[in-house]
Amino acid sequence: MRQRAIVAVATAAFLALLLPATTEGQRGQPVQLPDGPGKDMVQAACTKCHGLNFISNSFGFTREEWPKLFGSMVALPRSDADAITDYLAKNFPEKPNIPKAVIIPGPVTVNFREWQAPTLGQRPHDPLAARDGSIWWTGQYQSRLGRVDPRSGAMKEFPLDTPNSGPHGLVEDKDGNIWYTGINVHEIGKVDPKTGAVTEYKVPEPARNPHTPIIDQKGMLFFTTQSGHVGRLNTATGEIRVSKTPTDGTYPYGIQVNSKGVPWYVDFRGNRVGSVDPVTMEIKEYPLPNPDARPRRLALTPDDVMWYADYARGSLGRFDPKTGQVKEWPSPGGKDSRPYGIASVGDVIWYSESGVKPNTLVRFDTKTEKFQTWAIPSGGHVVRNMMATRDGNLVLAESGINTVAIAEVRGTRSTAAR
Ligand code: HEC
Numbered sequence: 001m002r003q004r005a006i007v008a009v010a011t012a013a014f015l016a017l018l019l020p021a022t023t024e025g026q027r028g029q030p031v032q033l034p035d036g037p038g039k040d041m042v043q044a045a046c047t048k049c050h051g052l053n054f055i056s057n058s059f060g061f062t063r064e065e066w067p068k069l070f071g072s073m074v075a076l077p078r079s080d081a082d083a084i085t086d087y088l089a090k091n092f093p094e095k096p097n098i099p100k101a102v103i104i105p106g107p108v109t110v111n112f113r114e115w116q117a118p119t120l121g122q123r124p125h126d127p128l129a130a131r132d133g134s135i136w137w138t139g140q141y142q143s144r145l146g147r148v149d150p151r152s153g154a155m156k157e158f159p160l161d162t163p164n165s166g167p168h169g170l171v172e173d174k175d176g177n178i179w180y181t182g183i184n185v186h187e188i189g190k191v192d193p194k195t196g197a198v199t200e201y202k203v204p205e206p207a208r209n210p211h212t213p214i215i216d217q218k219g220m221l222f223f224t225t226q227s228g229h230v231g232r233l234n235t236a237t238g239e240i241r242v243s244k245t246p247t248d249g250t251y252p253y254g255i256q257v258n259s260k261g262v263p264w265y266v267d268f269r270g271n272r273v274g275s276v277d278p279v280t281m282e283i284k285e286y287p288l289p290n291p292d293a294r295p296r297r298l299a300l301t302p303d304d305v306m307w308y309a310d311y312a313r314g315s316l317g318r319f320d321p322k323t324g325q326v327k328e329w330p331s332p333g334g335k336d337s338r339p340y341g342i343a344s345v346g347d348v349i350w351y352s353e354s355g356v357k358p359n360t361l362v363r364f365d366t367k368t369e370k371f372q373t374w375a376i377p378s379g380g381h382v383v384r385n386m387m388a389t390r391d392g393n394l395v396l397a398e399s400g401i402n403t404v405a406i407a408e409v410r411g412t413r414s415t416a417a418r
Contacts, residue, residue, distance in 0.1 A: 031056045038087025041080055046070070049121055049141070055088070059098050059357075063089035065379070072402035073121040101356045102332040106372030108363060108411035114378050115148050117402050118155055122146070124397040124404050126169045126212070126385040128178065135395045137404045138167035138180055145170065145178060145191055150406050158191050161198045165189070169212040169385070171221065173235050179221055181210035188213065188223065188233050188240070199238075207231055207242040212385075214255050214263065216278060222263040224252035230265060230276050230283060243281035245274060254297030254342075254385075258304040264321070266295035266308050273298070273306060273319055288317065289326055297385065299344035299351075301366060307349045309339035316351065316364060332373050333360060341386035343394055345409070350394050352376070352383035359383055361394070361407055378403055 031052040033039050046055065061069055066088045067081055076084065117124055122139030124146070130136055137146045143165045145158040158178075160167060166184030173179060178191045182200070186208050190199045203210050209226035216222065221233040228250040231242040245252065251269035258264060263276040267285075271293035274285045288295065294312035301307065306319040310328070314335040318327045331337045331353055338355030339362070349364040353373075359380025363372045376383070381400025388394055394407040 034091045036087055036091065038083040041084050042087055045074060045076055045080065045084060049073070055092060058092065060092045060095040061088070062094050065094070066092075068378075069381070069401065071120075072116065072400075075120060099334055099336050099356045101353070101358050101360045101375050102334070102373065103360070103375060104332055104371050104373045106363070106370065108372055108409060110361065110374050111408040111410070112361075112374075112377050112405055113150065113408070114398065114403050114405040115153065115155065117146050117404065118157055119144065119146075120402060123399045123402060125167070125399055127387055127395040127397040127404055128170045128172060129387045129389040129393075129395045130172050130178075131176070131390065133389075135404055135406060136170060136172075136178055137397050138170050140166055140168055140183075140399075143167065145180060146404070147193070148404060158193070158196050158198075160189060160191075162187070162189075162200065168210075169223075171213045171215050173215055173221075174219065177235075179213055179215070179233075179235070181213050181223055183209050183211060183226070186210065188221065188231075190235075201233060201238050201240060203231060204240055204242055206244075211253065212255050214257050216257040216261050216263065218261065220278060222255055222257065222276065222278075224255050224265050226251055228252070230255070230263070230274075230281070232276075232278070232281060241281055243276065243283055245283050246285050247272070253295075254308075256298055256300050256306075258300050258321075259302070260304070264298065264300065264306055266298045266306075268294055268296050268311070270294075273308065275321070286319070286321075286324060288319065290328075293317070296340055297342045297351075299342045299349055301344050301347055301349070305366075307342065307344065307364075307366075309342045309351050311338050311340060311354075314339065314353075314355070316349065316362075318366075329364070329369070329371075332362060332371050341383040341396065343386045343388045345388045345392045345394075350386065350388070350407075352380060352386060352396065354380070354382045354384075359398075361396075374407075376405070378405070 122142035124137035125140040128136040165182035167180045168183040170180040207229035211224040213223040229242045252265045253268040255265040271288040295308035296311040298308045314337040333353040333356040337353040340354040342351035353360045396405040
C-alpha cells in the first residue's frame, strides 16, 4: 500500500516533468472517470496536454459544444470524436448554475468574424491589432505567434525559438516588430515579421513571469509580472529595469500608458491600481474602496481616466487619477459575469464578460452611462484581452476555442476612433 503510494507520487512527479508547465492552472490530482463506452478513448486522446481534471472540473458542455471545444485542441478520426462526444455529453453535461448572457439591445450594430488558429490547442491569450490591419495573437500553449489578414483570411504562424515559452501578451513597435512576454521562461521576445527572426531578452531576477506588455510614446516597453514587479525594456538597446511594488505579494496585471507617457496598471491580487514613473520607475499605489475588488484589466479614455474590469465582483469601475474618486456599475451579466478583456474607443468602453454563457461583448457609453451587449457567436470561451483597431473596431482572443475575432462596429458617431 505504502509502496504503491510512493510509486504514484514518483509517476506524478515524472509526468509533471514531461508536461509543459502551466501558469494559470494546476495539473491537479489524478481523476477517475466514470465507467462507460468511450472512457478509454478519452483517456488516450485527452491526456497528452493536461490531466483529466480539466474535464471533470470544467463547467460541463452540451452535446453540440463538446466536439467544438475538444476539436479546437486535437484532431481525431470522426468515429473516435463521436464516441468521445457521446461519453462526455452523458457524463459531463452542462452544469445548471452557469450565469446566462444578458442581452441588452441598443443603437449600435456589431458584426463578428472569427478565425480558428491553424495549430490546435494553442489557445490565443492576447490579440493585437497591427497598424497594417492584420490581427496577431499569442499562441500561449504552442510557443508561437500567429497572424491573420482579415481581408483575405490568410493566416501565418511564427514559431518561437524557445519551446514552451508561454507567449502571453504582445505589442507592436514603431518599426512593425512584434514584442511578446514569454511568461514561462522569464523573457521578453521580439519577432521580425519580415524574416520571422526572434530575439530574446532575459528579465532580471527577482522579477519573474512577465505578463502584459505596452509600448509608450518613446519606444519604452513596460510590462507587468506575476512576481509583484513592473519592468521597462528599452526597445532600442534591450536594456531592462524592474521595480517592485510597495505592497508585497501583488500581481500587476493589465497595463496601459496614458497621454502623458505614464504607465498605469491594475493589481489582480488586491483592491488597488498603480502608476509607474517612466523615468525613475518608482511605483505608486492607489486603493479602490471595496476590499473585494480585483481589477484584472484596464482601458484609458482620452481624458486619462481609468476604466477597469472588476473580475471578482462583476462590475465596471471608473478611477479618476486626478481626484482618486471611484465609481462603479454592475455589469449586465451580474456579479459572477467575470468582466475580463477591455478596451476603449474614444469615450466608449468595450469589454467581455467571461463568466456568462455565451460570453458577451459589452459596450458602455461613458457619456450616457448606457450599456449595450452582444453574444459572441462562438461562445467566446474566455476573452482574456481585446484591443481597438485604428478605425474603432475590436480584436478579440477567444482563448478556450482557439480562435481570434474581429468585432466590426457600425452605428453611432461616438464610436469614432481615438
Ligand atoms: C494539444 C493539446 C491538447 C489536447 C490533446 C487536449 N487538450 Fe484540452 N486543453 C488544452 C489546453 C492547452 C488547455 C488549457 C490548459 C490550461 O488552462 O492550463 C485545455 C483545456 C481543456 C479543458 C478546460 C476547459 C477550457 O476550455 O479551458 C477541457 C474541458 C478540455 N481541455 C478538454 C479536452 C478533451 C475532452 C480532450 C480530448 C478529446 C482534450 N482536451 C485534449 C490542450 C489540449
